[in-house]
Amino acid sequence: MNQNSTYSISDLSKNFDLTARTIRFYESAGLLSPKRDNGKRIYQERDLVRLKLILRGKRLGFSLNEIKTTMELYDTQPNETAQLEYVLTVIATHKKELLQKQMDIETTLEEMEAVVKNVQQKLETIRGEG
Amino acid sequence: MNQNSTYSISDLSKNFDLTARTIRFYESAGLLSPKRDNGKRIYQERDLVRLKLILRGKRLGFSLNEIKTTMELYDTQPNETAQLEYVLTVIATHKKELLQKQMDIETTLEEMEAVVKNVQQKLETIRGEG
DNA sequence: CATGACGTTTACGTAAACGTCAACTAAAAC
DNA sequence: GTTTTAGTTGACGTTTACGTAAACGTCATG
Numbered sequence: 001m002n003q004n005s006t007y008s009i010s011d012l013s014k015n016f017d018l019t020a021r022t023i024r025f026y027e028s029a030g031l032l033s034p035k036r037d038n039g040k041r042i043y044q045e046r047d048l049v050r051l052k053l054i055l056r057g058k059r060l061g062f063s064l065n066e067i068k069t070t071m072e073l074y075d076t077q078p079n080e081t082a083q084l085e086y087v088l089t090v091i092a093t094h095k096k097e098l099l100q101k102q103m104d105i106e107t108t109l110e111e112m113e114a115v116v117k118n119v120q121q122k123l124e125t126i127r128g129e130g
Numbered sequence: 131m132n133q134n135s136t137y138s139i140s141d142l143s144k145n146f147d148l149t150a151r152t153i154r155f156y157e158s159a160g161l162l163s164p165k166r167d168n169g170k171r172i173y174q175e176r177d178l179v180r181l182k183l184i185l186r187g188k189r190l191g192f193s194l195n196e197i198k199t200t201m202e203l204y205d206t207q208p209n210e211t212a213q214l215e216y217v218l219t220v221i222a223t224h225k226k227e228l229l230q231k232q233m234d235i236e237t238t239l240e241e242m243e244a245v246v247k248n249v250q251q252k253l254e255t256i257r258g259e260g
Numbered sequence: 261c262a263t264g265a266c267g268t269t270t271a272c273g274t275a276a277a278c279g280t281c282a283a284c285t286a287a288a289a290c
Numbered sequence: 291g292t293t294t295t296a297g298t299t300g301a302c303g304t305t306t307a308c309g310t311a312a313a314c315g316t317c318a319t320g
Contacts, residue, residue, distance in 0.1 A: 010248060059234050091246055
């Protein structure tokens with residue numbers, strides 16, 4: 001960690017709670033491409049942004065390959081109409097998936113609430129008896 | 131498919147768009163336990179409910195082991211105070227995870243919207259020039 | 261009774277996402 | 291000046307979630 005906002009692999013390891021092995025693996029998978037200083041990896045702000053995107057994608061259950069493809073898609077700035085429209089259709093698909101996940105989460109949260117109420121009632125019953 | 135609401139493995143395969151192999155695998159992992167008729171698996175309503183839970187869990191990015199543990203936890207009806215309170219703490223943890231996912235999804239949806247606007251502007255520019 | 265259609269188990273294969281050494285190098289600290 | 295410390299590249303191991311045959315049983319139908 002220094003003033004120029006560049007980071008070593010152990011800096012990232014600590015800040016993102018990942019092993020260095022994992023970070024190198026993400027690089028070998030084409031998800032990161034840090035600069036080098038005498039062989040050593042030097043990470044900059046844009047690498048941090050990418051790493052955050054990777055971790056968010058993982059939390060949402062996407063594979064590294066999906067994350068890579070998506071980042072590339074969102075990153076590239078095509079100039080042809082066909083390509084731009086293709087980007088829009090892919091994003092629309094991703095949006096549907098995310099909306100499905102939102103619904104799944106809400107359903108799950110509701111079911112959890114039902115279980116919680118059930119358990120709490122049982123607890124009260126026990127305490128009433130005791 | 132018959133009147134008694136029992137289903138064969140191929141019924142499930144069709145209705146849930148899974149291979150029979152996958153359904154058997156879920157059973158071997160302890161996630162399903164259908165009855166048998168002369169060796170053949172017979173699925174009932176409660177099996178369908180479980181299968182829906184499995185698929186929803188998978189869509190949310192949980193492993194089969196996590197799904198199994200969760201289903202067992204929510205299923206069992208412990209009678210001891212300590213156990214009941216334990217259930218509540220685990221559910222609280224799961225709830226936090228889901229709320230995190232909700233936030234991740236909303237952030238991602240917002241970023242997607244930004245990309246969409248960007249792409250749409252590019253398209254308009256191109257069409258204005260053309 | 262043979263022939264599908266549908267089912268079974270057993271077993272090996274595979275892709276993804278790392279973990280875990282091993283063997284080496286370069287810079288820093290004592 | 292050597293010993294830590296931090297980093298590097300293989301290479302092999304592991305777990306998860308199935309796919310893919312192989313070899314066989316059962317049942318309805320012509």
